[in-house]
Amino acid sequence: MNRGSAWLLAVVLACVPASVRAAAPVDLVGQTVAVVRVFQDGVVIDDRTILELIETRTSQPFSLRQVRESVLHLFTRGYFAEVRVSAAAEPRSVVVRYDLFPVPTTGAVDFRGSLGLPAEELLGPITRRFGRAVRTDQIPAAVAMLEDIYQEAGRFAVRISTDTVDGRLVFDVDQGPAALIGHIDFRGVSDENRPGVLRRLELAEGVAYDPADLETRLDDYEADLRGQRYYEARLRHDVSPSPDGRVVDVVLDIQTGSPVGRKRSPARNSMLGTQTWGVPS
CATH class of the missing domain: 3.10.20 (Ubiquitin-like (UB roll))
Structure with missing residues (x-):
């Protein structure tokens, strides 16, 4: 390779681990870097946030390791689809050029x-x-x-x-149609008390699923339970949509915990059927 000609060091984002191809001519490695130029889409840039990512420095020995690390830093930003690095030999020095090609973006x-x-x-x-x-x-x-x-x-x-x-x-x-409620299952509620829970939540199979409305009703119900000293009450729900997204199966998770500061009333079951405490319906 004749002195004064340029050689390509690195190309293509997909090859980051091997960004720097083959060894550069031995007579360039170790020579003093005279100039480092950075281009984006063919235009010289002076953006310090970009320039600080480049470890090749003027007045320092030319190093392939620094080139590799510079290319890796540039790719890590996620802004560039391709980085090309070339170097040209000058008398007793090296001129290094980084060409940056941004990832294409859309408009508004x-x-x-x-x-x-x-x-x-x-x-x-x-x-x-x-x-x-x-x-x-x-x-x-x-x-x-x-x-x-x-x-x-x-x-x-x-x-x-x-x-x-x-x-x-x-x-x-x-947006498609609102999903309809298919099957409703329960956690923490006995069979005989499930109809009461559904009435309280105004929930039924076959109606439109409104997650925000259901969460509001669950929050209100939980607040009522806490007002009756069920301070550990946690009411949540999960859904499983059908493949076409038109139906969802709902799981109501009703956990009341135990009331605080209230005597047991063995003869009275809670509305939820999970405790022997008086719980508001």
Whole structure:
């Protein structure tokens, strides 16, 4: 290799562990670095947050180890899809160039379709996690986040796809029907007292599943129990959706614990059938 020509050190994000290919010419390693230039999309940059990640320094011996560590630091930021490092020999010195190629990003985010929820409630979590622009490699995670939001609202049949329109990332949303309650099971409640619990919670098989409403009713019920000295009362629920998301099976977990400062009343069973205490219905 003739002096004055450049050689490629590192390419491609997928090859981070072997970012620096083959050995550089022996006559370059150890020579003094005269200049380090950093380019992003072909334009010289002076962003200190980026420059501080590069361990190749001027007036220091040229080192492949420093190049490898610099490339690893740059990739770890998650902003770059590719990093190329080249070096050119000058008389008694080396000129090093880092070329950075950012991960492609989308433009602003938009929503269309049968949202069912205010667009602001969807955009807020996306912006907080991914910023104002979503990278193309982040789109699946953004879709999964939106699906979680809809499922928390009881819409397990939601369907979300993406499109790009005039540089904007568009989420096409079909919220689907509200899931219906299929089977209701219990933990901590005897068979004979289950109808009373369902009446208290205004819950029945075949009705629409509203998780927020159910949680409110469970919280109110728990507060009543605590008002009757059941300070360990914990009322929760879990659901298992069907494959198509149109039906959910509900499990009510009703744990009352023991009342504090009240005598036993063996002749009186609780409404829940799990203690021998008087519990409000």
